[in-house]
Every structure is written in C-alpha cells, then in structure tokens.
Amino acid sequence: MPEIQALAFDVFGTVVDWRRSVAREAEALLAPKGVALDWGAFADGWRAKYVPAMARVSSGARPFVALDVLHRENLVDLLAEHRIGGLTEAEIDALNLAWHRLDPWPDVLAGMARLKRRFILASLSNGNVRLMVDVARRAGLLWDAILGAEVARAYKPTPEAYDAAARLLMLDPSECLMVAAHPSDLAAAAARGLRTAYVHRPLERGPHREATRPAPGTFDYAVDSFPELADALGA
C-alpha cells in the first residue's frame, strides 16, 4: 500500500460535539422566550431531519444547496412541530447559526497538532464552507483545506464527495485516510478506495446511547481519540 499523505475528516460527531453545542445554543436563544424543552432532544430532532433532507439532493430531486439552507428549512419544521412561534426571520437565522458554534471533543486539538506535522488535514464534511470556516476559527481547528460537500457539490455518501477530495489533493484515494465516527461514512469512503480510521465517540448521541463499536478489523484503524490516531500513524 502507498503511504498515507492526507487525512480527510468527518466533522459532525467526529471532530465536534454537535449535540451538546446545538442544545446549548438553542437553550440560550429560546429559554429567554419562555420555551422549556429537553434541549438535547431538540438537537436530536434537528439532526434527525438531516439525512432525509440531503437524500433529496443526492437523489436529484432538488439541485445542490448548502447545508445551511437545509438546516434552516429543517429548523422551521422543527419549530412548528414543537409549536414554538413568534420568532422573527432574523431570530431563526441566528438560531440556525448554532451549527457554526460547535465545540470540539476535548482530545481534538492536541491530536490535530501532532497529525498536522506529518499529514495534510482536510475537512470532508457535509457542512458548507462557511460553516466549516466558522467552526474552525472558533475552535482553533488546523485544516489545511476545507473540502467536502459544497466544494464537491455532492453530499456524502455520494461517491463524488470522496472522489473530489482525493482529486483536489492530487492523491490516489489509497493515499487518503478517511477519519470518522460513523461506519456508514467509512464504508462509503472505502468503496471509493480511501483508507479508513474509526474514532469511537460514545457521547455523540448523548448519555445512555453509546455507539456500537464495529467488529475488530472492519476498518484499517480503530481508535478512541485523535492522539491515539496520531500514535497509530506514527505522527
């Protein structure tokens, strides 16, 4: 096998704790308006609309739009389901930016600094460029390039999302390591020839819903943190 030259990262769940961050942002905006909710469940509900919304783009039922657009449509639906009314358009826009203010998992920055010395680090997320830029600037993430859905104009797990990343990095797919907490993402990357690293993120879905670890050997690497990934890669 050729040497790995670049790491392509899933972001939501793998790099950042979207659930706790979105719950915090929703509470900060809605609680002062008298809304009382299970904020973690609100974040889950928002996230649950993500895959079907992207699927309509990936199937060709609608042209490509940035994830911010899908997030906002889904938010409007979610607010209606919770019978939360009276928000202005500007307030809904502000709440939609919750996804631009996601905190990294505690091990991320130390691991990225080590990995960056040896490898090209690219985001390969379904989040759009501006969302990724805002998250990275706020959290201090060390991307060399923002790739992913908006640059490829294709959402994961569409093959083009992975193909575009390798092509833009001028690498053979086998020189790229997809890093993700989600077996489906890794399986789709492997089908396009990328190598795979599973990162176990037991708290992504909140307490008491720990992710199932894939069977040993399913992916090229399986780790519990970014520093452990750096160890495994000799970085």
Next chain:
Amino acid sequence: MPEIQALAFDVFGTVVDWRRSVAREAEALLAPKGVALDWGAFADGWRAKYVPAMARVSSGARPFVALDVLHRENLVDLLAEHRIGGLTEAEIDALNLAWHRLDPWPDVLAGMARLKRRFILASLSNGNVRLMVDVARRAGLLWDAILGAEVARAYKPTPEAYDAAARLLMLDPSECLMVAAHPSDLAAAAARGLRTAYVHRPLERGPHREATRPAPGTFDYAVDSFPELADALGA
C-alpha cells in the same frame, strides 16, 4: 458600506516571491546537470506563458484544467526553447513542483497573524488547491479556506472566480476585500463588487523592474506590507 468580513488574497507575487523561489528550485535541479542559465530569466520565461495558457481555458478553447497542468505544459515548451534535453518525466514533474515551494515575502506571516484575528482569510489564487496547500504548509500561511480558480473552476480575471469566493463565504461581495499586488486583478474584483487593497511588491519581477504604483485613490487601500494593511484595517 458594510463592514469587511473576509480578505481574499492573490498569492503569486502578493503573498509569495515566486520569481526568486522558482529560480532557486530550477537552479537546484538543473545546475547539477550542467545547465547554466540566468535563473531569474528562466522563472520569468515560465511565468510569461501563464496568462496565455489560462486565457485558452477562460475563452472556452479548452476545458478547465488545474494550474499544475498548465505549468507542466509550459515547462516542457520552455525547456525546448532553452534546448535543455535529457530530463526524465519524473524530473520534469519534480521541477514543476517548484511552484509548490514558494517563499513568502518577509512581512507576510506577521501581518497574517494580526489579520486572522479579525477577518476570515482565504486564498483567491489561480493556483490549484494542492499547490496552495503545499505552499501554505511549507511557509506557515494562515488560510481559513483555500478558494480560487480550481474551486470556482474559473481562472481570474473571469467574474466567476471572484463571485464564487463571496458565495462560498456567504458574504456580499462588498464585505470581501481583495488583496493583490496587481492592478488588473483588483480592477476585476472591483467590477464584481469586492473592495480592493493594493500591496506594492517592488521586487516581484526582480531587481530594476519595480512595479508602477497605481495613482492614489485607484483602490480602497494601498499599502507596502501586510502589517501596514493590518494597521489600515484596524486589525
């Protein structure tokens, strides 16, 4: 006017000293083979083929290809013009990577660190993504995003190159400041609604060929260095 949110940088000549870097790399590869040349003139000759090669893409005469591809075609022509033969394909590939090893002007890093605290910093170069990544990693440039020709699939000064940058950053063009050492680039950016900062780089074309400063007031800002730009923008 709305506040500036993002700075979009031309790179060749504005951020990096391509002429001296390419001359150094060409000499390092060719001098051991007994080639004796004016290495600065060799770099100039390579660069001179850049605009006509991109023009064939911009006119639609050929489909979009990355700048690395154009650079390599131009290098083959240049070697023939200089009657330099006997290089292997791998040696020509290696020489083509001279453009991935460009040094920043001495003021760049200090200025970028200040600018990054306040603004989104994006490359808006005709160089392809991997070229930009390699230059940035080697030089320590602080990009939040690599935009430009390959992402837009349009070379500057095509309008789409500028439009795509503002669109991907989800900004009105007037919230973006184009930073460049070349009046033609700035004029094309201004025509798409971006604001403009001219940076004087007297040594870009080598000694004794200092660039002509544009008349005062031609662009929104005119500075001699990146720290001076940070001063002008209050960063």
